[in-house]
Amino acid sequence: MSAPLRRTVEGGAGWVLPVLLLVGWEAAARLGEIPPTILPAPSDVAAALWKLTVSGDIFKHIGVSAWRALVGFAIGGAIGFALGLANGISGISRAASDTTLQMVRNIPHLALIPLVILWFGIDEEAKLFLVALGVFFPIYINTLHGIRTVDPQLIEMGRIYGMSRLELFARVILPGALPSIFVGLRYALGIMWLTLIVAETISASSGLGYMAMQAREFLLIDVVVLSILIYALLGKLADSAARLLERAFLTWHPAFQPQ
Template sequence: MSIGALTGAGARHRVDLASVGRALAPWALPIVLLIAWEIAARAGLVNARLLPAPSAVALAGWRSLLDGTLVANVLASGQRALVGLAIGGGLGFVLGLATGLWRPAETLLDSTVQMVRNVPHLALIPLVILWFGIGETAKIFLVVLGVFFPIYINTFHGVRTVDRQLVEMAEVYGLDARARLWRIVLPGALPSILVGLRYALGLMWLTLIVAETISASSGLGYMTMNAREFFQTDVVILGILVYALLGKLADAATRAVERRALAWHPAWQPSGEESR
């Protein structure tokens, strides 16, 4: 899709144009909207204090990049997000595996987990503030709660729905319990676990935003709430855009993991590879 490819000869030229068109198509609507927004803001159709032009937002982004606040805030948020994901996701994975593989663990744990799961975790904010104050622990704790359940449930479900016939085959062919876990159960549960991970990533950002807007002295949530107090609408919008970008980035990363780890899956194989 480089310029060099575009200057190729005849038929290839047309093919390349078509593929460039396909690659650009998803961006057409956002670009049109941006242009319309810019024109509306400049023509005074919308109040620039309430909805600044995209160029003003870009400028705010540039300024905060230069003075380092944007990077510092993104790093602060990113660190909370990743620590929370590692703890909550790790716990969800291990407990999901335990309940999925071992009936007594399911009997002991699962109904409790299902009960707690039905409490919206953001409803615990007052309690979390009472317990942990407004420091880092409170925010990380909320993220842990947010990401735990989707990963727990999808790991459990993934382990439980692994093809029993494959497990029996592995037994007959002499694989011990450890080999069965690594070669049959975990890879079989992986598609479901990755669905849980994608869902957890969404909840991770959501939880963090809410936690940071309530009480923080750094991070993206803090940046936008602070900007609101000084009526810097451009910074508020910038913060929202950065959230969108980070969410998209996290999703793209999971998709890349899926593409690699699920290469065996017919859904990820190039089409036209019919059986011979």
């Protein structure tokens, strides 16, 4: 079996279980095993999706949530990546900041929501701050780990071949750290959506979390379930994008060679 065909089959196989769960869920709901007030049938959720699509509300809420997620990720990810590089390369930088960062890392960032609301209100800054804080540490820790665990023999070999510091970083250190960095990226993407869900259900006037909370107030369980499923699909889409980046940047790595 060719590599592209094998990847297609493997990707399709991953959707078998979700489809079976949906079929079983629909059957149980139609047979009355699951009350609609507890969990509506997938067909009812699909009908809610169609209604919100026709009205255009679903696109507005998805757009707002995606904007918050991406901007918060860009801010927190950029800072985490920069500090991870600095602390991985420089012992002075690591000694000056890593202890403080490790102390802050052990504070659950979602526990800061009441304080963040006092600081920023319920405007966009509060959501962006929480998302940025949530994604910062996975990227920082994994970038630092990746830099620190690059094979020192490869670094020494680069020096022997006369590489400058910039060449050594670009051709040896950064490529060697990329597998760990991508682990942090994928983990941070999950934290990004988790943080946004909580932030939008507590302090928001738009977005998927706000849509879910409004639906809960009016006992629209199908819309609540729809919001959860959209979050899950967006999370899967983000993870798939990260995996494509892995394949693009790690073609030299044995784990990403076509079989």
